Amino acid sequence: MSTAVPNENLITERQLSILVKGRQRKNQLKCDAESIAGCVSQRACVYCGARVVLNPVTDAIHLVHGPIGCASYTWDIRGSLSSGSELYRNSFSTDLKENDVIFGGEKKLARAIDELVEKYPAELVFVYSTCVVGVIGDDLEAVCRAASQKHGIKIIPVQSSGFIGNKSAGYRAACDALLRLIEPAGEPRPVKRLNPVPSVNYLGDFNLAGEAWIIGDYLKQIGVEVNVVFTGDSNYRDLKKAPQATLNIMQCAGSMAYLARRMEELYGIPSMQVSFLGLDDTAASLRNIASFLNDPEMKRRVEELIRRETAAVKPQIEHYRSKLLGKKAAVYVGGGFKAISLIKQFREIGIDVVMVGTQTGREEEYQTLHDISDDGTVILDDANPSELERFMTEKGAHLLVGGVKERPLAYKLGVAFIDHNHDRKHPLSGYVGAVNFAREVYSTVCSPVWKYTREIGGGLFAAGKNALPER
Amino acid sequence: MLDCTPKELIERTGGMINPAKTCQPIGAMYAALGIHNCMPHSHGSQGCCAYHRSHLTRHFREPVMATTSSFTEGASVFGGGGNLKTAIKNVFAIYNPDVMAVHTTCLSETIGDDVPTIIKSAEVPEGKLVIHANTPSYQGSHITGFSNMVKGMVTYLARATAEDKKEQVNIIPGFVNPGDMREIKRLADSMGIKFIMFPDTSGVLDSPMTGKFHMFPAGGARVDDIRDAGNSKLTLALGYYASSDAAHLLERNCQVPAVTLKTPIGIKATDELLMLLRGKFVREIPYELEEERGQLVDVMTDCHHHFYGKKVAIFGDPDIIIGLTEFVLSLGMRPVHVLTGTPGATLGGPKGILEKEIKAMLAASGLEGRVKAAGDLFELHQWIKNEPVDLLMGNTYGKYIARAEDIPFVRVGFPVMDRSTHPYMPIVGYRGALRLVEMISSALLDRQDRDAADEDLELVM
Ligand code: SF4
Numbered sequence: 001m002s003t004a005v006p007n008e009n010l011i012t013e014r015q016l017s018i019l020v021k022g023r024q025r026k027n028q029l030k031c032d033a034e035s036i037a038g039c040v041s042q043r044a045c046v047y048c049g050a051r052v053v054l055n056p057v058t059d060a061i062h063l064v065h066g067p068i069g070c071a072s073y074t075w076d077i078r079g080s081l082s083s084g085s086e087l088y089r090n091s092f093s094t095d096l097k098e099n100d101v102i103f104g105g106e107k108k109l110a111r112a113i114d115e116l117v118e119k120y121p122a123e124l125v126f127v128y129s130t131c132v133v134g135v136i137g138d139d140l141e142a143v144c145r146a147a148s149q150k151h152g153i154k155i156i157p158v159q160s161s162g163f164i165g166n167k168s169a170g171y172r173a174a175c176d177a178l179l180r181l182i183e184p185a186g187e188p189r190p191v192k193r194l195n196p197v198p199s200v201n202y203l204g205d206f207n208l209a210g211e212a213w214i215i216g217d218y219l220k221q222i223g224v225e226v227n228v229v230f231t232g233d234s235n236y237r238d239l240k241k242a243p244q245a246t247l248n249i250m251q252c253a254g255s256m257a258y259l260a261r262r263m264e265e266l267y268g269i270p271s272m273q274v275s276f277l278g279l280d281d282t283a284a285s286l287r288n289i290a291s292f293l294n295d296p297e298m299k300r301r302v303e304e305l306i307r308r309e310t311a312a313v314k315p316q317i318e319h320y321r322s323k324l325l326g327k328k329a330a331v332y333v334g335g336g337f338k339a340i341s342l343i344k345q346f347r348e349i350g351i352d353v354v355m356v357g358t359q360t361g362r363e364e365e366y367q368t369l370h371d372i373s374d375d376g377t378v379i380l381d382d383a384n385p386s387e388l389e390r391f392m393t394e395k396g397a398h399l400l401v402g403g404v405k406e407r408p409l410a411y412k413l414g415v416a417f418i419d420h421n422h423d424r425k426h427p428l429s430g431y432v433g434a435v436n437f438a439r440e441v442y443s444t445v446c447s448p449v450w451k452y453t454r455e456i457g458g459g460l461f462a463a464g465k466n467a468l469p470e471r
Numbered sequence: 472m473l474d475c476t477p478k479e480l481i482e483r484t485g486g487m488i489n490p491a492k493t494c495q496p497i498g499a500m501y502a503a504l505g506i507h508n509c510m511p512h513s514h515g516s517q518g519c520c521a522y523h524r525s526h527l528t529r530h531f532r533e534p535v536m537a538t539t540s541s542f543t544e545g546a547s548v549f550g551g552g553g554n555l556k557t558a559i560k561n562v563f564a565i566y567n568p569d570v571m572a573v574h575t576t577c578l579s580e581t582i583g584d585d586v587p588t589i590i591k592s593a594e595v596p597e598g599k600l601v602i603h604a605n606t607p608s609y610q611g612s613h614i615t616g617f618s619n620m621v622k623g624m625v626t627y628l629a630r631a632t633a634e635d636k637k638e639q640v641n642i643i644p645g646f647v648n649p650g651d652m653r654e655i656k657r658l659a660d661s662m663g664i665k666f667i668m669f670p671d672t673s674g675v676l677d678s679p680m681t682g683k684f685h686m687f688p689a690g691g692a693r694v695d696d697i698r699d700a701g702n703s704k705l706t707l708a709l710g711y712y713a714s715s716d717a718a719h720l721l722e723r724n725c726q727v728p729a730v731t732l733k734t735p736i737g738i739k740a741t742d743e744l745l746m747l748l749r750g751k752f753v754r755e756i757p758y759e760l761e762e763e764r765g766q767l768v769d770v771m772t773d774c775h776h777h778f779y780g781k782k783v784a785i786f787g788d789p790d791i792i793i794g795l796t797e798f799v800l801s802l803g804m805r806p807v808h809v810l811t812g813t814p815g816a817t818l819g820g821p822k823g824i825l826e827k828e829i830k831a832m833l834a835a836s837g838l839e840g841r842v843k844a845a846g847d848l849f850e851l852h853q854w855i856k857n858e859p860v861d862l863l864m865g866n867t868y869g870k871y872i873a874r875a876e877d878i879p880f881v882r883v884g885f886p887v888m889d890r891s892t893h894p895y896m897p898i899v900g901y902r903g904a905l906r907l908v909e910m911i912s913s914a915l916l917d918r919q920d921r922d923a924a925d926e927d928l929e930l931v932m
């Protein structure tokens with residue numbers, strides 16, 4: 001194991017989860033470990049992971065089997081856009097009560113399904129299990145099976161009890177549910193029809209702010225049809241068609257690698273990792289798709305698209321780059337792959353990443369992060385707020401990229417912030433997204449509001465006492 | 472498109488659709504943040520804690536610190552005692568708060584962890600405190616959780632140590648914004664009355680920007696003060712649901728008489744609060760407050776014609792909607808639908824306070840309306856479809872209904888996640904009532920302007 005970052009403020013057991021590039025001989029980082037009891041962990045649970053992946057299935061009833069909170073907190077909090085049904089934006093909970101916990105919640109679950117199916121014209125219900133359900137041992141399988149038969153629609157249990165792992169386990173549970181949707185047990189394997197137009201399943205885009213639409217449009221321009229997106233703006237019927245794709249392209253590997261592997265085993269669909277964050281990654285991904293499909297005409301169209309789109313956005317990006325050159329960013333996001341893309345994307349706009357962390361990054365991803373980072377960059381797994389604070393201050397970051405809980409932390413430190421998570425407001429993918437990204441970074445880093453905090457820490461009369469360290 | 476709610480009312484027994492409540496621990500976490508130098512601790516899996524922190528952060532736009540026992544499968548089989556002990560050790564070693572306030576989650580409750588016993592056998596550093604509250608979410612709501620944590624403060628901290636009761640009042644403000652707590656303190660201050668407010672999230676969740684991050688911001692009720700609450704001559708519980716249980720516990724434990732009042736929203740409830748303080752402490756109401764009251768009445772009379780006869784639907788936490796209902800009635804409006812997700816009784820308290828209280832208010836104004844506890848927003852939406860209203864008041868989640876039915880919407884209560892500044896601005900007291908008048912009339916008149924034909928657009932309204 002590598003030597004740790006020594007600091008009395010850090011929890012000893014956490015030291016193996018943090019490293020500074022260039023300071024250790026080996027770049028091993030302890031990741032994917034359980035959070036330590038008594039930490040202000042930023043991590044979420046299995047249910048959260050499963051819900052994140054499945055929530056964008058727009059025409060499903062997402063029924064949370066558990067006490068009310070788990071459902072309340074996930075009511076329409078993801079900015080996944082829909083072009084059809086808005087059913088997924090409602091919150092359904094069995095709202096378990098003490099009696100249900102003592103005597104079991106199966107009956108109530110069955111009633112809830114009956115009532116919902118009666119009210120909403122849905123072909124698909126996901127039933128999420130939460131921690132309590134895992135402990136009281138309700139047989140979700142049996143209830144869902146019976147209800148499926150009764151109503152003649154798909155009712156799929158999602159085994160997402162929160163304590164059986166972390167968010168990654170939830171991704172896995174969601175992928176299992178999707179696989180059951182595509183190929184229900186006991187039904188014949190879907191026959192693969194050959195499509196004259198090459199088509200892809202686009203995995204790991206949740207259509208936040210309409211991102212999947214942008215990418216779908218690029219693909220269309222180069223002559224590739226999107227068969228179905230997993231799971232942004234998807235619906236029951238489209239998901240069922242998944243086996244017909246020529247290729248699976250996968251953006252968020254953290255949540256989708258397992259599904260891609262299974263689809264390869266079951267339907268012989270090869271898969272490819274792509275990233276549409278930043279100009280370079282977007283271009284590379286489009287080229288890879290065309291060379292995989294080995295179509296000269298498509299390759300030509302890809303080059304044309306790259307040329308045209310790059311020309312259209314380059315001046316704007318250059319403009320922002322000139323304003324941002326030399327600024328420093330800290331990155332704390334969910335998955336490792338996104339972190340890698342962000343480092344590259346920040347380079348495109350002249351910004352160095354001085355700290356990078358993830359909630360659920362995998363070992364290979366940390367390896368890559370280490371490889372592409374500059375010397376001195378702090379790399380950490382499952383950071384807590386004190387660590388984020390310490391390294392952001394120490395490294396003089398001007399900007400933090402993170403999720404909901406990190407935003408006010410950054411602001412309190414007088415550091416700019418952008419949300420690269422579910423609260424994002426503009427699409428950040430593709431060429432349009434690259435400009436949006438640059439503009440968003442610029443508008444926060446260069447906002448006049450920081451003037452009042454940097455100089456005197458907000459309070460006029462405590463000048464000096466509260467002033468920020470040299471930036 | 473967003474309107475998925477059918478109009479026909481149907482009996483339902485299988486849970487909630489679009490809840491008007493959330494779970495106990497978040498209320499406990501919020502209450503615990505109202506103790507100075509206190510780390511709220513969630514005894515359960517890390518997911519709950521992450522959700523509660525995010526949700527509070529979305530409402531307050533402030534960092535929200537809390538630790539978790541990070542349950543794994545082992546803990547769920549063998550109990551979470553080990554996790555909690557490790558957590559206690561780590562929390563004091565790393566974050567060094569004065570107090571750690573442990574609440575349970577559904578999971579630790581279902582497993583049956585005996586938290587007080589675990590705490591007793593844990594290593595707690597000299598001079599540090601661990602308090603706890605049981606907060607199973609399969610009972611009550613976030614309001615119950617708030618109430619339970621305040622009870623925990625009383626149980627663990629408040630002591631009757633003085634011979635005679637002191638000339639001071641305990642104020643339990645209820646689940647309101649820090650801006651409301653500040654306002655209530657200002658009222659007591661301006662009457663020259665010594666008070667102890669707990670919990671008190673002002674200075675914690677509305678803390679100023681200093682360019683530094685403080686794990687424990689400057690605000691919050693001091694432990695010594697909460698201890699001394701046992702020596703006060705009176706406890707004022709503001710709100711039946713969030714505050715009265717703790718006040719009665721304090722009465723039992725320390726013989727401090729408890730009085731429960733409505734959350735002081737609107738003119739009548741604020742009058743009652745000030746009259747009570749005046750009576751108990753033999754003080755005059757200062758001119759400053761007289762003036763504020765007069766100004767409020769002045770504005771109410773100036774524009775009562777904007778409000779008269781308008782139908783309103785109100786939803787949210789019980790203590791808040793009781794106050795809002797009373798106030799809109801005093802403006803001449805008709806609250807025809809009033810709903811909360813919180814079940815109808817405080818734990819162990821009398822049932823149906825909310826329904827009774829609100830029905831009585833309506834009856835006194837010669838009105839009838841639908842009133843329900845333990846309801847959900849699906850049902851409220853159905854009511855509105857069956858009897859349309861001119862205004863909707865409630866938390867952020869009301870925006871779906873407001874849009875589907877195209878009704879003006881005033882955001883009050885918890886959570887408000889799509890607007891800012893509300894944590895700083897009171898709705899309690901005369902000043903708060905003035906603000907409510909402004910919010911309601913702006914919502915109504917903006918709509919009137921929007922919908923007016925060119926020839927009907929008025930300059931002076
Ligand atoms: S399990 Fe957690 S989030 Fe769900 S209701 Fe219980 S405490 Fe709340």
Ligand code: SF4
Binds near residue numbers: 045070130132
């Ligand atoms: S109870 Fe379990 S599933 Fe629900 S939020 Fe908490 S950790 Fe997640």
